[in-house]
Amino acid sequence: MTASGAAAGRVPRARFPGFDRVGVVPAALAALALALPLVTFKPNRIAAGRGVAFWAALPPAAAAAGGLLLLLIGLAACLRVAPASRLGLALVALAALAGLVGLAPGAVALPGMPYARVSFAAGFWTLLLAFGIMAADGSARLALRPGPRVLLLGAVLLALAGLFASGWWNGLSILKEYAAHRDGFWAEAVTHGGLAFGSLFAALLVGLPLGVACARMPRLRGAALPALNVIQTIPSIAMYGLMMVPLGLLAGAVPFLGALGIRGIGAAPAGLALFLYALLPVVANTAVGLDGVPRDAVEAARGMGMGGARRLRAVELPLAAPVILTGVRIVLVQNIGLVTVAALIGGGGFGTFVFQGTSQAAIDLVLLGAVPTVVLAFTAAVLLDAAAEAAGRTPA
Amino acid sequence: MSRSGETLRVAGTRAVRRASPAAIAGRLCAAALLLLLVLAPRLFAPAFRLLAEDGAPAIYDQGSLLQLTLDHVALVAGSTAASAIVAVVLGVLVTRPSGRDFLPLSRTLVNVGQVFPPVAVLAVAVPLVGFGLEPTLIALVLYGLLPIFENTVAGLDGVPAAVMDAARGMGLDPRRRFLSVELPLAMPLILAGIRLSAVINIGTATIGSTVAAKGLGEVILAGLGTGNTAFILQGGIIVGLLAVLVYDALGLLEARLAARAGRA
Structure with missing residues (x-):
């Protein structure tokens, strides 16, 4: 059997x-x-x-x-x-x-x-x-x-x-391609990871509170989710291009920001675009996760004298964790893939090798960019799947 | 019927279901703007001139925007149709009794397939089939398979057992059961998968321009290459409007099918 x-x-x-x-x-x-x-x-x-x-x-x-x-x-x-x-x-x-x-x-x-x-x-x-x-x-x-x-x-x-x-x-x-690009490889790896994880982190900072608010306020949800959905439909290459405009203007107007490395080209517009893409899965899954928390659990917490904030932290968020982590998985896998496109606007990451390789007709250079991207995305997917499953098993 | 699987990527986001006057007006405006941008781009020259560097052209002048848009739409339509046929057939096969053995494996493969970024698929396809349309088609078809397959399986699996029992009780043979009960009930979810695929493909097709496929990515790439923000914005807006309108239109179709399936 x-x-x-x-x-x-x-x-x-x-x-x-x-x-x-x-x-x-x-x-x-x-x-x-x-x-x-x-x-x-x-x-x-x-x-x-x-x-x-x-x-x-x-x-x-x-x-x-x-x-x-x-x-x-x-x-x-x-x-x-x-x-x-x-x-x-x-x-x-x-x-x-x-x-x-x-x-x-x-x-x-x-x-x-x-x-x-x-x-x-x-x-x-x-x-x-x-x-x-x-x-x-x-x-x-x-x-x-x-x-x-x-x-x-x-x-x-x-x-x-x-x-x-x-x-x-x-x-x-x-x-041999790796040996020829050894220093650049690790610098691009750091950029790639930094962009993918940094934008996820920023999206969690903004998206978790927004998701909680959406779960509490149906009208906010009715406005926020469709707007974030529209963002999701904008193609990445266009989004990166579009982000160059406000950041370029901003850096031109405020020299201090330009000195910080915020420019119309490079990692800053890429990070901003990735952050915007990451918001929908975080906000939507937080709201849906909180919707799914059994009413009894919330009532029991209230009966124990827990205040709103404590109830959220100690009962609701842990129970919603599997769904929220599923959203985080979506964001991370999606971002790790999308960072490759950022190389087109000078954002760096493994995509640099992919596009260089394409233009030089050097398949092995393409692979030097593509293989680590896939390995990274696969690792992130397995880890977060396991985390979501573990969060679902743990009695809260 | 459960709608939890509506989109593969995100829980609980759904299409606009009932069209409010504002939504209809918004849709019409978006469609009108798209048509004007494609058919009479010169109208927008004063606005785009603000973004173009001195002396650089404000409106894309290296080809016909209409032709590029049509190429783009044809590429996406063709690849999405091919993905839909393959994915639905596969999804149906693995949910039949004789194909059930293959379900866990195909699920795993579909999940793993998602970690391959389209740029990588595109770049790796180039040495195999050369530059141009072919690698883009391969990447789009492969990438489009996943949401449709997942939703087909979810849709067919989501048909309540009681409904299937009733159909059996009515004396319908397996073929009739499939064609007149299972498939119509699963159709809204299948269509949701096709919608997601089409929208993802509209975006991915722009990346196809990096390997010389004809499409709107050319406009954006021309802008990126020469530092001309006006081109980037122009290409970006057209592609974005296209994606939003296609997403919206297929969403309406899906809602209509769902309503009909609910009534049946």
Whole structure:
């Protein structure tokens, strides 16, 4: 029963005992991926690339052993293995993939080609997708509690950090881009995080009280939420452009603000735009969360002699916390993505690399910006999901 | 029927349900302003001249605003339609008894898919398919899938069991049950997902101009590139009005369908 997953027992369909239909998806993808080029080889950074198949991109022994391992794990995905084993096997496959692809630069590029580039190709991404799906499937069936989920994420991030620190991937093109942009990378990382978290923080400072007020005053809610909704519909690129106008005028009129770094271009308009986008989810979810607080709980608090402010702090907000945290998750994931666009107005962040890479037709520079953005957003999503779930479990 | 899943992103915000005279007037004004901005942009030259640097053109002059707007709308309409077809079919499949096994996994994938910012999808698609329309279409279709899929599943799952039992009791076969009971009841939520997708796509399509797709992003990018605030504002206002009007129009359609589903 445990082996057949969450949906088992609902429908009689056990015509193939021991066969798992969902697992066919990652298995088929993995089989397909082994036929696609694993990496692309380019004689220099901007030359046209040539795809190199899995078998040709790795030393023969590694290709044979690695290919066999990945195929076996793909086969195991099609069987009814326990969710924990499914997750574990998928992680083993991902680790093996990370290890194997680190061997590719040595096998593909000759030692006398210092400018040669070896980048990930369709085969690598498809394998990553296949075993990522298998891992997601395993963890979804396992229904991990928030704590273990966060620990698992931490372990995966640590393993990734270890992989980069070890230098195993240094021959790969994306890390050559990193080496070329090392200082800029961390400066942009700080800008990216600062913009995403700073605007969230500002939105919480303004949005929480506004959300409480909206929950108390229907007329304010009727005015505030539609207005914030309209803001949400303004495209990010236009919003950034629009914010440049008032800030530019302001900085021109008040030299003191200009001296503080508030200008029509750069991080200030980006932060302001992100703050405006962040308001709706915070305000709406605070109001809806407070709506959902059981009347009995409020009455009981009143009966205990709690005043309005204390009731809000000790009873209502904790009970509304899961919904509010869901809003925070939306804001953070959305902001981390939107910061990439801020690079267009000189706001910095990982988007700088994405747009530079696009204009130079250098895909690995694009990835240097895109991959950390996705990792950051994914981490934020997992952490805040876990926080919201934990807040929902804790008896207030 | 629960309306909690109306928008994927934010709890409890809903469309204007009953049109007050002020709302109708606001809508008409927005539509009129949009038409004037696109068809007769010269009318606004005095206002935009205040923002343009000395000597810089106040009104976008590197192409026809009407043509760019039409390109933009076509791009968004095409990609949203493609997303809607794929997402609704997938959503229907995973809510059928034979597809239920795939529901937890597809939910997880949809959630994970949301953490990919559209800019990244766009930039990564370029080396695969080249510059221009194609990478933008890919990014828009992929990004538009998520809200529609989520809402389709929520809508079909939200049909009360009692209603399904009644339909079964009336002797409707599964196909009829689906077409004349489940789908109409789920339609308002599905449409809410399509609306969200369309509005997100109107914004994302502007980013498409960074990879040379034809659209209104060109106007904004031209402004960003030359430091001409008048262009930025002009492009921004047109795109913003477009988004607000589309959001509003689909919201009205959705409210009408919801009212009909409620009556059925």
